[in-house]
Amino acid sequence: MVVSVDRGRWGCALDGEPENVVVAMRARELGRTPIVVGDTVGVVGDLTGRKDTLARIVRVDDRRTVLRRTADDTDPYERIVVANAQQLLIVTALADPPPRTGFVERALIAAYAGGLTPVLCLTKSDLADPDEFTAAFADLDVQVLLAGRGDPVDEARDLLTGHVTALIGHSGVGKSTLVNRLVPDANRATGVVSGVGKGRHTSTQSVALWLPDGGWVIDTPGIRSFGLAHISTEDVIDAFPDLADVVEDCPRGCTHLGPPADPECALDALEGTAHRRAMAVRGLLADLASTPDWA
Numbered sequence: 001m002v003v004s005v006d007r008g009r010w011g012c013a014l015d016g017e018p019e020n021v022v023v024a025m026r027a028r029e030l031g032r033t034p035i036v037v038g039d040t041v042g043v044v045g046d047l048t049g050r051k052d053t054l055a056r057i058v059r060v061d062d063r064r065t066v067l068r069r070t071a072d073d074t075d076p077y078e079r080i081v082v083a084n085a086q087q088l089l090i091v092t093a094l095a096d097p098p099p100r101t102g103f104v105e106r107a108l109i110a111a112y113a114g115g116l117t118p119v120l121c122l123t124k125s126d127l128a129d130p131d132e133f134t135a136a137f138a139d140l141d142v143q144v145l146l147a148g149r150g151d152p153v154d155e156a157r158d159l160l161t162g163h164v165t166a167l168i169g170h171s172g173v174g175k176s177t178l179v180n181r182l183v184p185d186a187n188r189a190t191g192v193v194s195g196v197g198k199g200r201h202t203s204t205q206s207v208a209l210w211l212p213d214g215g216w217v218i219d220t221p222g223i224r225s226f227g228l229a230h231i232s233t234e235d236v237i238d239a240f241p242d243l244a245d246v247v248e249d250c251p252r253g254c255t256h257l258g259p260p261a262d263p264e265c266a267l268d269a270l271e272g273t274a275h276r277r278a279m280a281v282r283g284l285l286a287d288l289a290s291t292p293d294w295a
Contacts (some may be wrong), residue, residue: 018210070227091169112239171222
């Protein structure tokens with residue numbers, strides 16, 4: 001498993017063991033094949049991990065899940081943030097800076113489209129009541145964790161243990177503080193992992209950190225924007241099998257945004273809980289179609 005990337009050098013945990021990390025370069029035959037944290041790869045050569053030794057990455061396995069983004073909604077170039085994570089912990093502060101539903105909605109879209117299970121993690125819960133903010137996502141059945149300074153992190157630790165979880169969030173929301181609480185030696189581990197490359201780990205790179213009871217937390221850089229140019233309406237709908245079956249009855253060309261653009265959208269015929277869930281997903285589709293506000 002790739003656990004760090006640093007200017008043409010990849011830290012690889014052999015057999016997924018955090019104590020058995022080797023430094024590797026990309027084999028020439030792979031060309032410019034992207035290799036990101038979370039990828040599982042085949043390595044050959046010197047696997048001792050001794051100082052100044054290099055292995056070679058000769059194969060990148062198929063990815064089970066992918067978290068992607070673009071710089072903005074007009075950028076055609078996809079950036080793979082993390083590969084093979086099972087969960088996406090979306091970290092946002094309830095105050096200072098004030099939360100914006102737009103970023104969370106876009107992160108949810110990226111998670112659903114990429115095959116990750118999203119979890120909303122709220123920091124600075126001592127400064128504001130979380131209920132109003134989380135109500136916007138209630139019908140999507142997104143699990144919510146509180147991780148303010150006064151909140152225990154036992155629930156978060158239990159959820160993450162045994163899994164590969166990517167963490168994303170704007171700078172300043174307390175993501176680094178959370179990582180240090182979950183991984184007590186995170187600073188030391190970050191130094192060790194990045195030490196296998198050409199320079200020190202900085203906030204511009206993702207790094208995988210081993211949890212005390214097993215599992216990996218992939219800490220990603222603070223994200224200023226979350227473009228979704230690579231994601232279509234169908235990608236979002238397909239993440240909800242119950243709704244994907246329903247929209248088969250929609251007329252051709254339906255965007256599923258409802259009236260007045262789509263007066264015959266099949267989602268509007270649903271009732272009760274199913275209708276509320278469909279409307280919550282429609283909200284994601286509306287955000288996907290809108291110009292984002294990153295402020």
